[in-house]
Amino acid sequence: MNLDNAIQKRQSIRKFSSKKPDWRDIIECIDTARYAPMAGNIFTLKFIVVENKEKIQKLADAAQQPFIAKAQYVVVVCTDSSRTVNAYEERGEKFCRQQAGAAIENFLLKIEEKGLATCWIGYFVDRMIKEALSIPENLEVEAFFPIGYEQGKTQKKRKILLDNILYFHKYGNKRMKPLKTLDV
Ligand SMILES: Cc1cc2nc3c(=O)[nH]c(=O)nc-3n(C[C@H](O)[C@H](O)[C@H](O)COP(=O)(O)O)c2cc1C
Numbered sequence: 437m438n439l440d441n442a443i444q445k446r447q448s449i450r451k452f453s454s455k456k457p458d459w460r461d462i463i464e465c466i467d468t469a470r471y472a473p474m475a476g477n478i479f480t481l482k483f484i485v486v487e488n489k490e491k492i493q494k495l496a497d498a499a500q501q502p503f504i505a506k507a508q509y510v511v512v513v514c515t516d517s518s519r520t521v522n523a524y525e526e527r528g529e530k531f532c533r534q535q536a537g538a539a540i541e542n543f544l545l546k547i548e549e550k551g552l553a554t555c556w557i558g559y560f561v562d563r564m565i566k567e568a569l570s571i572p573e574n575l576e577v578e579a580f581f582p583i584g585y586e587q588g589k590t591q592k593k594r595k596i597l598l599d600n601i602l603y604f605h606k607y608g609n610k611r612m613k614p615l616k617t618l619d620v
Pocket of ligand 1: 446447556560593
């Protein structure tokens with residue numbers, strides 16, 4: 437699959453079939469996260485692959501999003517920001533959020549290439565996730581990802597137009613080239 441295809445075909449899937457993915461495919465998806473840029477080349481992320489049905493149910497409860505319980509696996513993404521904060525002080529926390537997003541996008545594109553389905557889950561009670569998976573107190577739970585195969589067909593979301601987000605030379609300017617002055 438080429439890059440444009442993976443980027444444009446990726447979408448959030450919230451209905452999973454009962455078919456179980458090969459866990460090795462999920463490991464390959466997680467492996468792509470290692471290639472994301474990290475401030476000071478300090479890798480801050482940890483990944484937990486969850487297969488146990490009861491634990492997956494606890495994660496669904498922590499997010500109050502029942503569809504998660506239908507996933508065959510869940511991947512939880514955590515950050516240990518200690519080394520980055522040591523190196524960059526208060527800027528370090530911001531770097532950790534940014535690089536988690538970069539690593540997660542790698543992961544999502546590989547999920548797409550593998551023909552798997554997932555949805556970014558960012559809304560949950562952190563404490564409940566930490567308790568369910570014995571995650572140390574000093575780690576941040578960035579997000580988690582229920583994984584399976586898509587059931588049915590999900591309608592694609594309309595995406596914002598480039599024109600609405602792009603400026604040239606300074607904020608608010610929509611023209612790449614200056615308007616030619618009229619000779620009068
Ligand atoms: C930071 C973040 C948090 C999100 N949290 C949730 C969530 O808790 N539950 C959910 O169903 N979708 C969640 N999403 C998925 C978005 O709703 C989805 O990406 C958006 O509607 C665009 O759809 P698409 O992914 O199909 O392009 C989250 C996405 C991001 C980036």
